[in-house]
Amino acid sequence: MEVIEDKNLIKLLMEPTRAKIVFDYLVKDAMTVKQLSEVTGKNPGTILHHIQKLKEVGIVFEERTEQTQTGIVQRYYRATAREYRMGISEMVQATGEDARKRLKSIIESLSVYGIDVPESQIEEAVELMTAMIGRENEISSRNLIVDEDSYDELPSSIRGDASRIMRRFALEEDSQYRELRENWHAFLSLARSRNKIGARNE
């Protein structure tokens, strides 16, 4: 997994078509411009321009080239990593208010789970979340694999599950992360109990 920390790269990936190309398709498999054009509904020229931008910044590379019977020369592009995460603090810096707005929206959306965070505490919640996500990205980006060759031979679904288990394990082992997570959970618990008391009083 790769944590994207370059501000310009984050800005580049905030464009919806580029994000879709990389995160929905090229992280999973190598695809041609024609295939990407078909699945995204964009014309091949647009896809090609996006691919070139992504190639320039090193997010995408040419995996192989194949000639078809009709004479076209298809290039297969793939993302350089199987999973990406945006560095949270860099994302806030790169997108300014947009990232904070998105975090606020996420916190506000917790009301559907009975956690209504008051307006006065939203900033505090954003800070707690930012710190926790930042630490999580930091730990998740560490390479935990000890046997690369055997890892490459695993089927992708097994590889994904194993990777998830080990990342959770690594997170649980980190005391700083545990503390940040506990603070965040305490904040959520408090907000939920306040909501329950409020509801009972009404």
Add this chain to the structure above:
Amino acid sequence: MKNASFQTLLDDLKISFKFALKNVISYVLAIIGVFIVAGLLLIIVAAAVFIPLLLLMGFENMVLWFESFALMGSAQGATIALGIFLFALPFVTPFFVASGALFGMSREIVESEGTTAEGVFQWFKRKFFSLAGGGIVMFLIIAGPVFLISFGAVAIFGDQVLNLAFVSSGSASILSPILVGLGVIWFVLSSGSLAMLFPAIIDGHSVVEATKRSFRMTVDYFDRVIGFWIAFILLLVVLVTPMIVAIFAFPPSSGIGIAAMGIYAIPMGIFLAFVGLPALSIGLTRVYMILSADDEDLSPDDEEGESGSGPSFLGGL
């Protein structure tokens, strides 16, 4: 299969024309549009050159200044040649960009079998400076040595040598065919060596890198690159030859001669502009893509990861 055989060359030509014909409407619209834009740019360049001259010199003085070039005549042929060489550069650049943008369309066709007419403007806009730079490099490399040799000859033998070399008169009747022959060889080889320049620029390389890549590919796959280039030039010669024959058979002064020329020349011109030029750009782009495939080991090391996840803003929450 990167090297050329006669069959490969034939296939390259066949596929190029097949794709050009298949996308002829897009190309017709794109060529008309992009060359109108190039024409407008040329007007802007002309205004940028002539308006300051007009303001500095005044209209009459500017006319006299231009007339002075004609008065120099052959006595200062080298000066005129240099003037034309440097003066022409900004004027031809928009047309290089327009031609280069067609390579962008061709890239779309070769890579995905489809393009749109408006796509050319995207390439025109996005790659403007690279294509302009590429055009200038091409112009300097192909035409530069010709001018340098001209200057060298003028310095050694005097201005008269230009008359001998470029105008077939007197003793030049012996010299000219040799120079013309050398000139043709130089043109074919130098332009052939730069045939991969625009496709490389469209592929995202800088002008310098694209120039190096073009030369390197020509050296490594001389038969494929120069073979395709010569095949295209020969095709052009075959198409133009009937017109030259017609000029001799029916002198243009006669009505039949002009009509015969028109009947052949107009459709041929249209064919070359709207099918020949696109086919050339498609062919060169295709050859570039085949030759540049698996050129370098581009695969990065596999990294730890899991399948099926998007860009996680929230990590594993």
